[in-house]
Amino acid sequence: xxxxxxxGGTKLQLVxxxxxxxxxxxxxxxxxxxTHATAILAWIDQTIRQLTNPPTxxxxxxxxxxxxxxxxxxxxxxxxxxxxxxxASWLRERTGTARVCVENDANVAALGEALCGxxxxxxxxxxxxxxxxxxxxxxxDGRLYRGNLPGEAEIGHIWVTPPTAHSPGQTLExxxxxxxxxxxxxxxxxxxxPHSSLRQYVEAAKPGGEARWLAPALADxxxxxxxxxxxxxxxxxxxxxxxxxxxxxxxxxxGGGLSLVGEPLRQxxxxxxxxxxxxxxxPPPPVRLAQLGTDAVPVGALAMLGANER
Numbered sequence: 001x002x003x004x005x006x007x008g009g010t011k012l013q014l015v016x017x018x019x020x021x022x023x024x025x026x027x028x029x030x031x032x033x034x035t036h037a038t039a040i041l042a043w044i045d046q047t048i049r050q051l052t053n054p055p056t057x058x059x060x061x062x063x064x065x066x067x068x069x070x071x072x073x074x075x076x077x078x079x080x081x082x083x084x085x086x087x088a089s090w091l092r093e094r095t096g097t098a099r100v101c102v103e104n105d106a107n108v109a110a111l112g113e114a115l116c117g118x119x120x121x122x123x124x125x126x127x128x129x130x131x132x133x134x135x136x137x138x139x140x141d142g143r144l145y146r147g148n149l150p151g152e153a154e155i156g157h158i159w160v161t162p163p164t165a166h167s168p169g170q171t172l173e174x175x176x177x178x179x180x181x182x183x184x185x186x187x188x189x190x191x192x193x194p195h196s197s198l199r200q201y202v203e204a205a206k207p208g209g210e211a212r213w214l215a216p217a218l219a220d221x222x223x224x225x226x227x228x229x230x231x232x233x234x235x236x237x238x239x240x241x242x243x244x245x246x247x248x249x250x251x252x253x254x255g256g257g258l259s260l261v262g263e264p265l266r267q268x269x270x271x272x273x274x275x276x277x278x279x280x281x282x283p284p285p286p287v288r289l290a291q292l293g294t295d296a297v298p299v300g301a302l303a304m305l306g307a308n309e310r
Contacts, residue, residue, distance in 0.1 A: 001018060001056055003048070003059070004299065005044065005059070006105060007062045009045075009131065009189070010039060012029040013029075016051060016055075019056075031078075032080065036079070038149055041090065050069075054096060057305045058100045059092050059305045060301055061103060062103070064104070065077060067150055068103050071091075075229050086257075104133075104137070105135065107144050107153070109127060109255055109256075109292075110126075110299045110300070113290050113300070117140065117290055118289065118290075119253055123141050126139075126244075127257065127290070131257045131258065133173055134156030135153075135154065136154065136243065138247055153243075155172060157172070161175075184214070185210040185214075185228065212224040234268070234272050237269045237270075242274035244284055254290060266289050
């Protein structure tokens with residue numbers, strides 16, 4: 001029995017599967033703002049103790065840079081208390097499981113999509129996750145591309161607006177993460193007319209997670225929602241142009257919570273991307289939506305266990 005775990009900035013997941021088999025059990029928990037790493041470790045410990053059999057292998061996708069060789073967490077940009085924690089050792093001690101793999105969550109999701117999702121059939125797959133943070137992963141011939149420790153393909157931290165003496169600038173994560181889009185929508189709402197679908201959806205709901213109303217507002221043909229998705233599409237396309245020029249992958253896969261906006265987001269990115277890519281690389285790689293949805297990280301964590309056996 002194998003266990004796949006996702007530790008993100010807002011979400012915890014733990015799934016159980018037989019080796020190379022389908023998921024048979026799943027557990028989930030929301031990570032509230034202000035949650036400390038100790039609370040997350042306690043939930044994982046309690047959940048694993050509920051399983052009928054001890055795991056034979058554990059794969060983890062963690063929301064931040066990690067040392068994949070040792071299983072030690074470098075840091076989390078969303079949750080405090082993780083820096084320096086050796087998660088692999090902790091899991092081995094708690095479960096008695098010798099085989100534990102800990103990897104960055106975007107890398108794990110990239111592997112999952114490459115082997116089991118939208119990247120199937122391509123040798124070179126670049127994946128970007130658009131969630132509470134923005135991360136990336138590159139898969140070549142079914143294996144993760146590895147840079148020097150502590151990581152690689154951190155597309156969320158490239159500058160889309162360079163800093164200057166008079167401006168702090170803006171990274172892709174600061175411009176296109178779920179939390180960034182939430183903030184942008186909150187700032188936009190007072191400027192919209194009362195009949196705006198986007199405004200009505202946002203004002204009728206509790207504060208937080210405003211980006212989730214883009215999809216229904218787009219279905220209502222709301223101009224403000226279309227303007228917002230066009231803007232974020234341009235920013236994401238600019239960020240992905242760096243990946244195209246550095247890696248020249250065969251396909252680009254959009255994942256994470258923001259990708260659930262669906263086809264309007266994919267079209268917005270794919271429409272603008274050619275304007276940011278040099279002539280020799282035209283046409284740029286196709287842009288696809290991730291197929292594994294919210295299972296990308298735990299399924300990718302299970303795929304990582306299988307890939308590491310090869």
